[in-house]
Amino acid sequence: MFEARMVRGFIIKRILEAIKDLVSEASWDCSTSGMSLQAMDTSHVSLVSVSLKADGFDKYRCDRNLTLGMNLASLAQIVKAAGNDDVITIKAPDDADKITLIFEPKSETETWEYEIKLMNLDSEYLGIPETDYSVKINLPSHKFQRICRDLSQIGDSVTISAAKDGVRFSTTGDLGSGNVKLNQTASADKPDEAVTIKIEEPIILSFALKYLNHFARATALSPQVSLSLSKDVPLVVEYVIHDDDDDEIGYIRYYLAPKIEEGEE
Amino acid sequence: MFEARMVRGFIIKRILEAIKDLVSEASWDCSTSGMSLQAMDTSHVSLVSVSLKADGFDKYRCDRNLTLGMNLASLAQIVKAAGNDDVITIKAPDDADKITLIFEPKSETETWEYEIKLMNLDSEYLGIPETDYSVKINLPSHKFQRICRDLSQIGDSVTISAAKDGVRFSTTGDLGSGNVKLNQTASADKPDEAVTIKIEEPIILSFALKYLNHFARATALSPQVSLSLSKDVPLVVEYVIHDDDDDEIGYIRYYLAPKIEEGEE
Amino acid sequence: MFEARMVRGFIIKRILEAIKDLVSEASWDCSTSGMSLQAMDTSHVSLVSVSLKADGFDKYRCDRNLTLGMNLASLAQIVKAAGNDDVITIKAPDDADKITLIFEPKSETETWEYEIKLMNLDSEYLGIPETDYSVKINLPSHKFQRICRDLSQIGDSVTISAAKDGVRFSTTGDLGSGNVKLNQTASADKPDEAVTIKIEEPIILSFALKYLNHFARATALSPQVSLSLSKDVPLVVEYVIHDDDDDEIGYIRYYLAPKIEEGEE
Numbered sequence A, B, C: 001m002f003e004a005r006m007v008r009g010f011i012i013k014r015i016l017e018a019i020k021d022l023v024s025e026a027s028w029d030c031s032t033s034g035m036s037l038q039a040m041d042t043s044h045v046s047l048v049s050v051s052l053k054a055d056g057f058d059k060y061r062c063d064r065n066l067t068l069g070m071n072l073a074s075l076a077q078i079v080k081a082a083g084n085d086d087v088i089t090i091k092a093p094d095d096a097d098k099i100t101l102i103f104e105p106k107s108e109t110e111t112w113e114y115e116i117k118l119m120n121l122d123s124e125y126l127g128i129p130e131t132d133y134s135v136k137i138n139l140p141s142h143k144f145q146r147i148c149r150d151l152s153q154i155g156d157s158v159t160i161s162a163a164k165d166g167v168r169f170s171t172t173g174d175l176g177s178g179n180v181k182l183n184q185t186a187s188a189d190k191p192d193e194a195v196t197i198k199i200e201e202p203i204i205l206s207f208a209l210k211y212l213n214h215f216a217r218a219t220a221l222s223p224q225v226s227l228s229l230s231k232d233v234p235l236v237v238e239y240v241i242h243d244d245d246d247d248e249i250g251y252i253r254y255y256l257a258p259k260i261e262e263g264e265e
Helices: A010-019 A072-080 A141-151 A209-221 B010-019 B072-080 B141-151 B209-221 C010-019 C072-080 C141-151 C209-221
Strands: A002-006 A025-031 A034-040 A046-053 A059-062 A066-071 A087-092 A098-104 A110-117 A135-140 A157-163 A166-173 A176-183 A196-199 A203-208 A224-230 A233-242 A248-256 B002-006 B025-031 B034-040 B046-053 B059-062 B066-071 B087-092 B098-104 B110-117 B135-140 B157-162 B166-172 B176-183 B196-199 B203-208 B224-229 B235-242 B248-256 C002-006 C025-031 C034-040 C046-053 C059-062 C066-071 C087-092 C098-104 C110-117 C135-140 C157-162 C166-172 C176-183 C196-199 C203-208 C224-229 C235-242 C248-256
Touching: A010 A046, A010 A072, A010 A087, A010 A209, A010 A233, A010 A248, A046 A209, A066 A072, A072 A110, A135 A141, A141 A157, A141 A166, A141 A176, A141 A209, A141 A224, A157 A196, A157 A209, A157 A224, A203 A209, A203 A224, A209 A233, A209 A248, B010 B046, B010 B072, B010 B087, B010 B209, B010 B235, B010 B248, B046 B209, B066 B072, B072 B110, B135 B141, B141 B157, B141 B166, B141 B176, B141 B209, B141 B224, B157 B209, B157 B224, B203 B209, B209 B235, B209 B248, C010 C046, C010 C072, C010 C087, C010 C209, C010 C235, C010 C248, C046 C209, C066 C072, C072 C110, C135 C141, C141 C157, C141 C166, C141 C176, C141 C209, C141 C224, C157 C209, C157 C224, C203 C209, C209 C235, C209 C248
Parallel strands: none
Antiparallel strands: A002 A059, A002 A087, A025 A034, A025 A066, A034 A046, A046 A248, A087 A098, A098 A110, A110 B176, A135 A196, A135 A224, A157 A166, A157 A203, A166 A176, A176 C110, A224 A233, A233 A248, B002 B059, B002 B087, B025 B034, B025 B066, B034 B046, B046 B248, B087 B098, B098 B110, B110 C176, B135 B196, B135 B224, B157 B166, B157 B203, B166 B176, B224 B235, B235 B248, C002 C059, C002 C087, C025 C034, C025 C066, C034 C046, C046 C248, C087 C098, C098 C110, C135 C196, C135 C224, C157 C166, C157 C203, C166 C176, C224 C235, C235 C248
16 A cells, blocks of 8 residues: 655646656656655656655655656646645555545545556666755745756757866857856855855756756745756756655656766867 | 616626627526527527526616517627727617617726617527435635636546535546546635535536536626536526625526436436 | 846836737846837838837946847747736846846745847838927827727727817717827826817828727826827837936837828818
8 A cells, every 4th residue: 555645746747847858758666665756757857856755745654665657747637637735635545556536625525536546667777876065055046047948049958167266058050159257145044045165176068958958847845956067977956855845755856967068169 | 768877887798798698699688677688509409598687787767568589799899899898788668670889998088988779589488497406515606616627628528426525527538538527615704715515415416518618607696606517407607796785686598408328328 | 158137027028018018029228327219010000119128227238239139929928927926137248149037936945047038130220300390299108009999990090189278089980980089288287187289380191000009008107198299200209217206217208290192181
């Protein structure tokens, strides 16, 4: 028996919104420690990894490890229908060929229940080595979203150059060029709006904006996003998910290899 | 001479919004008792019936019975342009080949006037027999709208099963199944949000969601909708229209026959 | 060196929104007195003329007269990305083959900088003779926008008839006819909502609604619009741009010749 209940059901809605256009089918791995998912995007360029800790749920029970293969687009379509205040519960028997999703609107005498068929998916778990990154940038996630969106008006790829005092995002296209400079912010009175840069050695790396724009759909999950960069290693774009007490309950991480030509500039 | 003036002109806007996609052309029958319209939808599956009492208008004069045939989509397009606070007046001479629509924005020294050509439409008035229904369900109209919309994500038809304590809407599709259970609400402190079920004998009947979704466009006309069901008889979906004093001034009713196969489950 | 800085950068955004669909490429003429642009629309039917006084900028420097040819659609796309509170600065060297656009979000330690390639455009400056118009109508710009939009539901052209006490906009189409009558407003306690009519001799002139709808995209630039009309002379639709102290800092003017057939009604 598997059962996971999330009072703040909108977190599940937002996770699905953040991955559904990137990954069409994937398996959730459920164990006593929580639920996780790892999948390449449909064009096999980027990788997405989601983790939700058992602690992050309001009720969590997993008697036996389970792999729940699903069409994420369909799942997202159904879960999108849940109200933002709905409590969402996911249930599955041990020999599941379907899961049950239950939406409970607050203070309502009504229940929404969906049964969704599971799929057998070939899945290959990619070990992602722990890396010491040359640069780690934390910035407001809405700012990262705007930068990716606006620079896409000009060019197809963005070059990120980080130094001690600031980070620059730049692009070039037929029309001209665009670049955004963010300075490290001084104090920490508004941590959500802070820009912080930890740097071992400066880097200049380029990435396809198309994928970064996909990643930025996770913006609603966290006020801050972190970018971890090293030469010849995929960029990690991470959104840490917090509960009401600001404890970490999970994350969504996207991995994208640098563009080779421009990374060598 | 025919003249009907509605200070709360948005009611006329909403009625047209609620029927324009279902019925392309129809005739309004005007008499001393009020205006009414009855028409099959363009695919001849469902029937819509609208009635507005003479009392419900702020001024109403009808010297002679009139039949005003119109393209409802065009009429809706024009009336949509009226402001939500506009007073709307409909005028026609006795031998009308066109009607005049007047919109008067409140506290404005301006007048909008449209003349719309009338059409000669063959119309056949269908007598709808009064029926004692096995089940009558009253529920918040926004809830009915959400149920129809969300279950459409899963399947094409909905099965409604009603028993004393509650009503269940369920559907099945390639993806899985979905069902919503509404319990009868206890007290009546929030009548708009109440769910009440009057039952002679339990029923299980299925209907095409496509049409129910069309009917749900009348949601803005009334906080509550009623569903009247009996075996082998069309479902009636009714939105009663009230004035500011909460008096009934009319209704919009939709009729839809049950699906035969699933009704026999 | 050319440099123009506008703290209320949204004015530049709105000007570009108001012309980008009408004119695809055009040249800004920059001199010590300010920036201006004049161009026929892509179908060579209407003319648009924009002027921004040097005084209207928060900083303005123009060492030498410059002509900056641009793709306005691309420029609008980039400037659209600026926040509504951003300060916008335009810079160009004297021998410019590109300009630099700088967006500075308020209270942020960030800068957005775009370089946009310039184009060599053949431009022919049309002298527009000063005319004494028979009629000048001032009305709320949102009202003019609504009239043009709503009458487009009925017909392709609008006939404007002005007399001392009021102005009438009317149109005819397959569906019927529509007309709006605005009366001159009495007092001046709400100047933004006033309708004023100055009349030398009554006129009846017709214009293509398609172009008026384009012009109405300047609505956000000014609470009032003026229409200047004379027989056999293009209509002038003018939006005057004010600063925070309500001083005039520029305008956007559209010119459109009357329709010959209907003007002779």
